Amino acid sequence: MELQNYIAKNGIPLEIEKGKQVFAQGELCDYVYLVKSGLLKAFYITADGKETIKSFIQAGTIIGSLNAAHCKVPSTFSLEALSRCELVQVPFNELLALSKKSISISQEFIQILLSLSLKKERREYELLTLSATERFETLCKDQPELVKKLTQNDIAKYLGITPVALSRIKHK
Amino acid sequence: MELQNYIAKNGIPLEIEKGKQVFAQGELCDYVYLVKSGLLKAFYITADGKETIKSFIQAGTIIGSLNAAHCKVPSTFSLEALSRCELVQVPFNELLALSKKSISISQEFIQILLSLSLKKERREYELLTLSATERFETLCKDQPELVKKLTQNDIAKYLGITPVALSRIKHK
DNA sequence: GTGGGGCATTAACCTATGTTAAAAATCACA
DNA sequence: TGTGATTTTTAACATAGGTTAATGCCCCAC
Secondary structure: OHHHHHHHHHOEEEEEOOOOEEEOOOOOOOEEEEEEEOEEEEEEEOOOOOEEEEEEEEOOOEEOOHHHHHHOOOOOOEEEEOOOEEEEEEEHHHHHHHHHHOHHHHHHHHHHHHHHHHHHHHHHHHHHHOOHHHHHHHHHHHOHHHHHHOOHHHHHHHHOOOHHHHHHHHHO | OHHHHHHHHHOEEEEEOOOOEEEOOOOOOOEEEEEEEOEEEEEEEOOOOOEEEEEEEEOOOEEOOHHHHHHOOOOOOEEEEOOOEEEEEEEHHHHHHHHHHOHHHHHHHHHHHHHHHHHHHHHHHHHHHOOHHHHHHHHHHHOHHHHHHOOHHHHHHHHOOOHHHHHHHHHO
């Protein structure tokens, strides 16, 4: 909470319209964003121009390209608003510096990174061991409210299949 | 380094013979392990009895089931030695407690978790956007020494395909 | 050296998903 | 309410990878 409070107080508020990008794949982006309201998607555009969705980001989450912010390299993904969003922006380094001065902030950082790792581990597990149908069922069971807000196109891109394949799966 | 030194000094040394498991999927495991030598694999057994490999763990790495250690739930994967291994075992909570008292340990923890997240992100990216052939090529390019030490069986299980499919891919 | 066990290859056939294209449904809004 | 735009469905065909099983290979214990 301390960390979120810090961001809420010291960060720069941003409004992002539906369909607009917060940052784009290939750009440097040293910021981290706290999502106050709205829904976003983080996605890759592959070499052959196809989009695959890495994750959906809901209110209350902190999001940023760790890679870009931490390693000073271009982001590997884009972040785009699926609905009008209120964000608060703060430089990643500022948070890291803050964590060097406060044990409680450090601890919160550690908790956030731990839960991030667990989330990614879960996704890795699903991609590695479940079929597209099973991944779809899991998503519907775990996040029914989220699924309602998404287009089938975006769900498919998140599952790693085409919209056509998802339509087929639903048909059963 | 401070963290690794702590583990090396205060942990319990373990020797694991090739083929033996450090912990098994479904068990509680509150420990974290520093790999001093050898090679291990972390893998899942799915509901229908198939094995898929989550990652290979080489010397110098710290490994453990974050989920099991942090959330007090059974591990979702098993850890098995692919060659004779020297490990050092330390309770995860001990490290977490330590990080609450020392900023520098906290910072190291954060760095480890950051690089873990980046690694997982990369894997997620590959599973989501690359074909089996491309994943195999990437692995061969990025970790040629590792590939040499592995059986084709294990490589296939890591790529998320069957050994038969991998043999076909290599044929080309 | 012999025999057994696991690993790798090959082949034949099967299934899930991709691709393309067209039709149908839904939505957005003038 | 009508109309164009977008999303979803359906169909036909192509391809990657799964499954099973047979064969050969290699290593190692005896």
